[in-house]
Amino acid sequence: MLWLALHLPTLALDVFPNIVTPPKPRLVVESAGRFERVVQADALAQSLGIRAGIKLSAALALANELTVHRRNPPAEAEAMTLLACWAQQFTPTAVLGAAGILLLEIGGCLRYFGGLAPLQSLVVTGLAALGHTARMSCAPTPLAASWRVAQGQTEPILDPAGLLPALAGLPLSVLPLRERQQAGLAQLGVKTLGELLALPRAGIARRFGADVLPWLDRALGVVADPREAFVPPDRFSRCIDLDYPFEHVEVFIKLAERLCTELAAYLAGRGLGVQSLTFRFAYEDGSATLLEVGFGRPIRRVEEMLAVLRERAERFALTAPVCSLTLEAERLHALGGMPLSLFDLAGGQGDVGLLLARLRARLGDAAVSGVATVADHRPERAWAVTPTGEASGALPVGERPGWLLPEPLALPIRQGRPWHDEPLSCIGRAERIEAGWWDGGSAVRDYFQAVGPSGRRYWIYQDRHSLGWYLHGLF
Structure with a gap:
């Protein structure tokens, strides 16, 4: 060992x-x-x-x-x-x-x-x-390493044969001796472990007690020195008690950086990640308030935690001077390693989960949502607002524009062609949609991609009932 x-x-x-x-x-x-x-x-x-x-x-x-x-x-x-x-x-x-x-x-x-x-x-x-x-x-041996580092001796001892000469020069103060034992050894002029080891073992045990030699034997590896391994706590909770209360968010961010760094160290040691944090602000009158910070997915890098926290802090205000700050992370998640590329591409890759967490922190949860497809051929009914992160399948339809107008815009006809700031010419074949007859929203349309002299692409359709032309989207 x-x-x-x-x-x-x-x-x-x-x-x-x-x-x-x-x-x-x-x-x-x-x-x-x-x-x-x-x-x-x-x-x-x-x-x-x-x-x-x-x-x-x-x-x-x-x-x-x-x-x-x-x-x-x-x-x-x-x-x-x-x-x-x-x-x-x-x-x-x-x-x-x-x-x-x-x-x-x-x-x-x-x-x-x-x-x-x-x-x-x-x-x-x-x-x-x-x-x-x-x-x-x-x-x-753990005892030898402890004694040497406490005395400032940092030269590594890798071979058990080197223990005796390495410990010989250490002072007797490294031993947990009682005052009477220390006084007795001082009277004999014994000041170092080497001088103590030079004395007869039987005499040491008789004059100074049987508890002196076992310490030396464990340090030298003569007898086993079993140690109880540390067992980490199941949750993270860290409190900073301040000598002087603070009431500025800037000070909170500085303290939060320290707490998040400690949390990241805890998570790294255990191979875990955290998806949400709770900061507890305790005030002088005994009251407390909580600040919840969510990340959207389990993370453990302190930079990602602080990026979301800074956005959240812009909408947060302290109501009174804070005398202690506590960070708690109770729900922890297994977080395995991530594959690395040959080249460092981290700076050029976007993290959608972290982006969503930062947007929620800045704008609020209600302001951030997702879009999912709905099994309907009518474009205005082929999507729905959903919570972020929900997956949806692709619809078996043709090419669709990235921007759909809230309502189709009626187009005038000039010289026999639809007009929208410029004359439009249809390209490609029509995509006919006939749907909605069962729910009162009947739609019979022929959709076309159209271009104008400017080179812009439009998504227009002709209503088969009224024969009118409408703009529905932009590519």
Whole structure:
């Protein structure tokens, strides 16, 4: 087996969306007794001298315009769950570790991705799209990979024989030792795992307890270290709690981009698609409103989601300042891969389903409909308005124009020829239609294609009863 450990050192800060314009220094704090201490600071805050571990009051003394976030462990857990779902596009075995570490068993998929380096490149690119940075370490055991990545050691260990020298230099702090055990080892001058492994095993167990050696044995692969594989949730629900309420649709779009990106990652990991989304806006008074967004067919590309959402947002207005935004996708659909062409023709191919979804989002559902054929030879009754997407068969009739007039237009006769801004000449043979005698809409007509000096083509007919000429369509 081979394990890839991902450590997200800035997870506590990454879970908070950065929507302040222009950007301000950001930091995350948590309570430490009577004070609040800085847990993480972004690059802009660090450039001002703010470091993890200092008091919030000291940080405010260094910079008075700060965006301060209170640490949110539930949001960090949600982010790790999302990343585990996303990582299942690389391997079916993902394990949630401690302290912001995600473990992936990659021994069976290295050949598929072309080796360790290409796989790591895909992981880094995907994490960057989700707004995360990570350190990676690879080792034959999950514990060794976790310990090394937590210490910033990223050189891969592919051979089990290399575990002992690779772990020997790690500090004892990687072991989950009790305070008494740590003090006892410190008195002996033991500071690294290599120095601990050099001691007699029987003496270690007698003096420091039988629970020390099993950790080392699992890390070195001497004994098995079974891990419980992550099981993804059946539905997607993600909430962003905001420190400061917003009331502009532009801010909503920015937050929705982050949520849709996370949804796309969840869907990619599970091989699923979504046909509709629900955004829930929670207000300060406890009330909430919903925004439904439909796509017409299952999709999972974030670009397609945002294209429809932006159209829908043009007809949407917030009624009050929003303090939290939730995205839910409950009905998920299996979505297989799509065949790719030799050449990249994606930019030149239209997506009818996505176009219909965007039109509905902009104009409303009632404004978009389809047209289906009806088994009737009379042109004005040979079609009907239907919901979009309903298929209909072709009628066994002759060539028909693309534009049919709402009502046939009577044509004057000049010099023995029908006239419509120009003299018309019939071409080809007549198509006779005799229908409707059974429903009171009798029609006996001879249809012709006609042309004028301008080169335009018309669809005209002569009524066999009145012998009058009429224009019914344009080619």
